[in-house]
Amino acid sequence: MNAFEIIGPVMIGPSSSHTAGAVKIGFIARQLIREEIRSARIYLHGSFLATGKGHGTDKALIAGLLGMKADDERIPDSLNIAKQKGLEYHFHGIELRDVHPNSVMLRLQGVHGMELEIVASSLGGGAIKICSIDGLEANICAMYPTLIVHNIDQPGHVSEVTSMLGHKSVNIAEMQLFRDRRGGNAVMVIECDQEIPLEALDWLRKLEGIVKVTYLSMEEKNEF
Numbered sequence: 001m002n003a004f005e006i007i008g009p010v011m012i013g014p015s016s017s018h019t020a021g022a023v024k025i026g027f028i029a030r031q032l033i034r035e036e037i038r039s040a041r042i043y044l045h046g047s048f049l050a051t052g053k054g055h056g057t058d059k060a061l062i063a064g065l066l067g068m069k070a071d072d073e074r075i076p077d078s079l080n081i082a083k084q085k086g087l088e089y090h091f092h093g094i095e096l097r098d099v100h101p102n103s104v105m106l107r108l109q110g111v112h113g114m115e116l117e118i119v120a121s122s123l124g125g126g127a128i129k130i131c132s133i134d135g136l137e138a139n140i141c142a143m144y145p146t147l148i149v150h151n152i153d154q155p156g157h158v159s160e161v162t163s164m165l166g167h168k169s170v171n172i173a174e175m176q177l178f179r180d181r182r183g184g185n186a187v188m189v190i191e192c193d194q195e196i197p198l199e200a201l202d203w204l205r206k207l208e209g210i211v212k213v214t215y216l217s218m219e220e221k222n223e224f
Contacts (some may be wrong), residue, residue: 019060021122022048025104026064028130028142029118032214035110037065037087043094044100048122053201058091063102070126099131116214133214136187137178142216144173144191148202148210153179153186157178157209161188163206170194185211193220 028036042044048057054174056076061185063078066085071165074081100121108116119131119139130140138147147165151157158177165172179186187188195217207214 001039004177016104018076018150019056020070020096020126021102021124022052022060022104022127022141023064023068023070023072024126025106025122026061027067027069028060028120028128028216029106029108029116030065030067031216032133032148033108033110033114034215035112035114037108038111039088039109040065041090041092041107042106043092043096045094045096045099045103045105045107046100046103049093052135061106062089065106065108066176079135100106100129100207103131133187134212136180138187138189139176140191140216142187144193145203146190146216147188147189147190147196147197148214148216149188149210150214151186151188152180152209152211154182154209157186157207158188160207161204165190165192165196168200169198170196 005062023066026119042061045051052058059075059078060100061073062082063072063075065087066078066082068075068078073130094105096105096119099119102122103119105117105119121129121131128142130138130142134150136150138148149161160174172190173193174191176189177186178189201204201213201215
């Protein structure tokens with residue numbers, strides 16, 4: 001355990017898990033969808049549902065979706081800011097399986113039609129984990145540039161992606177492969193040591209058998 005895990009992040013309180021972690025979940029979801037968010041359906045699970053209201057979890061999640069960080073003084077007023085910006089949101093309860101008690105499902109739609117569903121957990125000390133993206137397992141710590149490729153489970157896709165990364169001098173820190181069944185839907189989750197050029201992501205999206213390419217950049221741009 002390091003000092004950050006003991007002391008916690010710099011934040012607008014009261015809770016590193018229910019507030020700071022929730023802000024980060026919203027912010028990372030915004031980075032993944034890569035456009036302003038038009039509507040958000042937010043499904044709270046476990047402790048997020050039971051005690052989140054008192055800890056400001058609702059305000060924290062919306063603040064993150066608006067691009068705020070955990071130390072932003074506007075977090076307590078985020079619901080009003082969301083209405084001013086035209087972000088439509090609805091909160092619901094849900095019972096998720098095999099997740100941390102501090103978990104949430106976000107179903108988002110961007111202003112240009114991009115859609116995203118994630119399940120994420122706040123692990124304490126401001127740390128989070130993205131458990132699934134668009135219904136497929138992901139297991140992302142959201143600390144490195146991360147490439148998520150949804151594809152048809154066919155030979156050749158993994159080598160195409162890894163060869164592209166090598167050509168762009170992007171080193172793979174960790175790689176995870178998931179699929180729902182043989183020949184069905186599959187996903188690659190690749191955490192990288194360097195940012196991936198945008199033209200490489202566009203190239204990937206045009207490959208046959210690639211269903212969706214999502215990218216989490218550590219270059220925290222709030223304007224899309």
